[in-house]
Amino acid sequence: MTSVTPFVSQENAPGKLQDAVVELYTLDSALNANIPESLRLPMVKLLRVVNSFYSNKIEGNPTHPAEILHAQEEGGANDPSDDLLEIKQHIEVQARLANLEIGRGVICTSKFFREVHKEFYQGLPKKFLEIKNPDTDEIIPITPGEFRTRNVKVGKHVPPEHQEISRYMGWFEKVFNPAHIHGTNRLFAAAAAHHRFMWIHPFLDGNGRVGRLFTDNYMHCSGLGGYGLWSMCRGFGRDTDAYYEALSRADMERQGSTDGRGILSDKGLLQFTEYFLDTALDQVKYFSALLEPKKLDERINYYFEMRNRGALLSSTGETLKPLKPESKEVYFKLLRSGPQQRADLQRSLETSERTLRTIVSQMSDAGLVEAPAKKPVALALSPSSIEMLFPHLW
Known part of the structure; x- marks a missing residue:
C-alpha cells in the first residue's frame, strides 16, 4: 500500500478553492467559445512555442525568445544551437502528442511517461544524454524512455528509492486515471498529479519537462475545452522561484497528527493546489x-500601420518590407x-487576379498567411507580428 494522499477532493477543499475551480471552468469555456475559429490553430501552434520556451527556461535553458523567433523566420536555414535544438525538439513532441489524441485511460500509465521521455530525448546531442553526479563527478548516461536504476537527491528532496518506482507509478496510474475521477475533482487531481509525479522523480533527468507535458495533456482530459489556448507552463515559468517553492512545500513530510494520514503533508498539498489553481x-x-476582439483589432490595425x-x-534588425494596403483587409477577412x-x-477586394497574387505572395513571405497551391488561404501568426499582436507573451 502507498501511503500518500492522492489529491485534495472537492468535498475536503476550502470554499475558495471550490469557487476557483468553477471559475476556471467558466472562463475556459468562454475562451473556447469566443475565439475566432480562424485563430484557433495558429494560437495552439504559438502556445507550443511559448510552452517550450518556459518549460526549458525553468530547467536552465538560456535561449531568448528573440532567438526562437529568428529561427522561425529563417525556417531552418541554419543549424540551430544545442539549446535551440532542445526547444525545437520540445515543440515537436507537443505536436506529436496533440496528434495522438491521448485517451483518459492512457494518460497516467508508465508506458505513456516512458514514450514521452523517449520522444523528447531521442535525437538530442550527447550532452543532453548524460548528467554529472555533483558529489563524485561521475558521468551518468541517460537512457531515453527508461526509469532510473539508482537513487538520487534533487536539491533537498530525496525521491523514493529506485526499487520503489514501479510500485509508485502503478499507484499513480490507479489514483489519477481521469476516467475514474468526475466533476471538478479532475482539476484537484490535475494539481496533485503534477506534484506527485515530480516527487516520484522516476527518470534520472527530464522529469520537469515530461511532467509539464503530462500536465498539459491531463488538463485536456479534465474537461477544459479551451486548454491549449492558454498555458500552465507560462504561469510556472514566469516565476520559477514561486513554482519551485510550491513544489517544495508539497514535498514536506507530514507535520504531526493533524496533517493527514499519509507520509506527505496534506497542508503542503493544499498549498500547492491553491498555487496551481491561482496560476x-x-x-x-x-x-x-489578449484575445478580446476589440483590443485584438486595435493591435492588428497598429501592426499594419x-x-x-x-x-x-x-528579429535580425532589418526593416520589414511594407505590404500592399489591401493586406490588412485580407487579414481581417481571414480572421x-x-x-x-x-x-x-x-x-471581396474588387481587384485583379494578378494583384491578389501579389498580395497573397507578400503576406505568405511575411508569415501572415498560409497559402499552399490550390488550397484556401488561411490566417497565420508571423514571428515578426507576435510581440505586437500578443504583448507581454514572453
Missing part, C-alpha cells in the same frame, strides 16, 4: 484579455470568416 486562473484571464511606415524590424478561396478574396 491557471491568472493564465486563462491573461489569454482571454507601423509595418507600412517602415517602423518594424525583423472573421476563416480560410478563403482566392477567387472569393479577389471578388
Whole structure:
C-alpha cells in the first residue's frame, strides 16, 4: 500500500478553492467559445512555442525568445544551437502528442511517461544524454524512455528509492486515471498529479519537462475545452522561484497528527493546489484579455500601420518590407470568416487576379498567411507580428 494522499477532493477543499475551480471552468469555456475559429490553430501552434520556451527556461535553458523567433523566420536555414535544438525538439513532441489524441485511460500509465521521455530525448546531442553526479563527478548516461536504476537527491528532496518506482507509478496510474475521477475533482487531481509525479522523480533527468507535458495533456482530459489556448507552463515559468517553492512545500513530510494520514503533508498539498489553481486562473484571464476582439483589432490595425511606415524590424534588425494596403483587409477577412478561396478574396477586394497574387505572395513571405497551391488561404501568426499582436507573451 502507498501511503500518500492522492489529491485534495472537492468535498475536503476550502470554499475558495471550490469557487476557483468553477471559475476556471467558466472562463475556459468562454475562451473556447469566443475565439475566432480562424485563430484557433495558429494560437495552439504559438502556445507550443511559448510552452517550450518556459518549460526549458525553468530547467536552465538560456535561449531568448528573440532567438526562437529568428529561427522561425529563417525556417531552418541554419543549424540551430544545442539549446535551440532542445526547444525545437520540445515543440515537436507537443505536436506529436496533440496528434495522438491521448485517451483518459492512457494518460497516467508508465508506458505513456516512458514514450514521452523517449520522444523528447531521442535525437538530442550527447550532452543532453548524460548528467554529472555533483558529489563524485561521475558521468551518468541517460537512457531515453527508461526509469532510473539508482537513487538520487534533487536539491533537498530525496525521491523514493529506485526499487520503489514501479510500485509508485502503478499507484499513480490507479489514483489519477481521469476516467475514474468526475466533476471538478479532475482539476484537484490535475494539481496533485503534477506534484506527485515530480516527487516520484522516476527518470534520472527530464522529469520537469515530461511532467509539464503530462500536465498539459491531463488538463485536456479534465474537461477544459479551451486548454491549449492558454498555458500552465507560462504561469510556472514566469516565476520559477514561486513554482519551485510550491513544489517544495508539497514535498514536506507530514507535520504531526493533524496533517493527514499519509507520509506527505496534506497542508503542503493544499498549498500547492491553491498555487496551481491561482496560476491557471491568472493564465486563462491573461489569454482571454489578449484575445478580446476589440483590443485584438486595435493591435492588428497598429501592426499594419507601423509595418507600412517602415517602423518594424525583423528579429535580425532589418526593416520589414511594407505590404500592399489591401493586406490588412485580407487579414481581417481571414480572421472573421476563416480560410478563403482566392477567387472569393479577389471578388471581396474588387481587384485583379494578378494583384491578389501579389498580395497573397507578400503576406505568405511575411508569415501572415498560409497559402499552399490550390488550397484556401488561411490566417497565420508571423514571428515578426507576435510581440505586437500578443504583448507581454514572453
